[in-house]
Amino acid sequence: MAFGLIIIGDEILSGKRVDQHFPKVLEILSSRGLSLSWAEYVGDDPARITATLKRTLSSDDIVFCTGGIGATPDDHTRQCAAAALGVPLLLHPQAREKIGERITDTAREKGEVPDFESAVNLHRLKMGEFPQGAEIIPNSYNKIPGFSVVNPGTQSPQKAAQTAHAGMHHFAPGFPVMAWPMFEWVLDTYHAALFHQNPQLEQSVLVFGAMESALTPLMEAIEAEFPLVKVFSLPHVGNAQMRNHIDLGVKGEPIQSAAAFVKLLAGLDQLHAEYKPA
Missing domain, CATH: 3.40.980.10 (MoaB/Mog-like domain)
Structure with missing residues (x-):
């Protein structure tokens, strides 16, 4: 439904x-x-x-x-x-x-x-x-x-x-x-x-200087490990206030989503990606 x-x-x-x-x-x-x-x-x-x-x-x-x-x-x-x-x-x-x-x-x-x-x-x-x-x-x-x-x-x-x-x-x-x-x-x-039968948790970071293709394996691994979580990637064209970046995050069942977010940050660190809280 x-x-x-x-x-x-x-x-x-x-x-x-x-x-x-x-x-x-x-x-x-x-x-x-x-x-x-x-x-x-x-x-x-x-x-x-x-x-x-x-x-x-x-x-x-x-x-x-x-x-x-x-x-x-x-x-x-x-x-x-x-x-x-x-x-x-x-x-x-x-x-x-x-x-x-x-x-x-x-x-x-x-x-x-x-x-x-x-x-x-x-x-x-x-x-x-x-x-x-x-x-x-x-x-x-x-x-x-x-x-x-x-x-x-x-x-x-x-x-x-x-x-x-x-x-x-x-x-x-x-x-x-x-x-x-x-x-x-x-x-x-x-x-x-x-009402309120499926609580959701969403967390994301802004990733700078990275291509979506380079982040895709990390995203796929997280979704495979956490079936109740979706990973999202929203590219943004830069402007006078902020450089080009990707809003990268997870959303879904709260417990799995929290664990998936930890995994996401660890993966970004391994890639030496520059990021900050969204």
């Missing part, structure tokens, strides 16, 4: 808006001892969105999706999720209730009586049409919910509500002020049992 992120919207790919979701999702996951395994950007193309969701829904991953769940012509995510699952879109009763509350609140703010049968308000209800079997995600900002679905073949929706280990997709609007609290809610509601 892994955590993934799908960010949907032409405005991100065209540069009209700068994506803020990726760094925030990293922060939300990290604060719970979790990490992001993959991320994808997808434009407002129904065929591509459907194909992407078909692929990710066939996994056991827990996936956050942002964007395209409104009811304007360029919003396709709800329909594509239903198509990928092979189920119809249905007006969710709790979504209908929450959207009704929003309609009432909006009318009250204007000093009006809500007209639930107006064309505008009937159209608003389309934002509550989710794939059959979906559950709503509360929206603390304006009450119009997102939705969650269980990946096919993982578990039933009933069991998914009782375990953190069900693969699921969680769909939220593209607006950060709405999406981020909604993602935190689904993590705390559905996946809390996964």
Whole structure:
């Protein structure tokens, strides 16, 4: 099982808006001892969105999706999720209730009586049409919910509500002020049992005047000796403040990672490499 992120919207790919979701999702996951395994950007193309969701829904991953769940012509995510699952879109009763509350609140703010049968308000209800079997995600900002679905073949929706280990997709609007609290809610509601289950330790040094090819045998030896550790090497081009260097380190299970770091420093000393703490 892994955590993934799908960010949907032409405005991100065209540069009209700068994506803020990726760094925030990293922060939300990290604060719970979790990490992001993959991320994808997808434009407002129904065929591509459907194909992407078909692929990710066939996994056991827990996936956050942002964007395209409104009811304007360029919003396709709800329909594509239903198509990928092979189920119809249905007006969710709790979504209908929450959207009704929003309609009432909006009318009250204007000093009006809500007209639930107006064309505008009937159209608003389309934002509550989710794939059959979906559950709503509360929206603390304006009450119009997102939705969650269980990946096919993982578990039933009933069991998914009782375990953190069900693969699921969680769909939220593209607006950060709405999406981020909604993602935190689904993590705390559905996946809390996964929090802080795999503690990680990461340590690194900055190595100067060395080629990655010269460091590769040391890196391979460390990963072979410590199977719960990954060795990373991040070259940096020099600038006015610092020479060319490599950020070389280890990350993984704390006990093995600590031992691997000692081994890494010893190996650098044997190579007479110049390094300092990162």
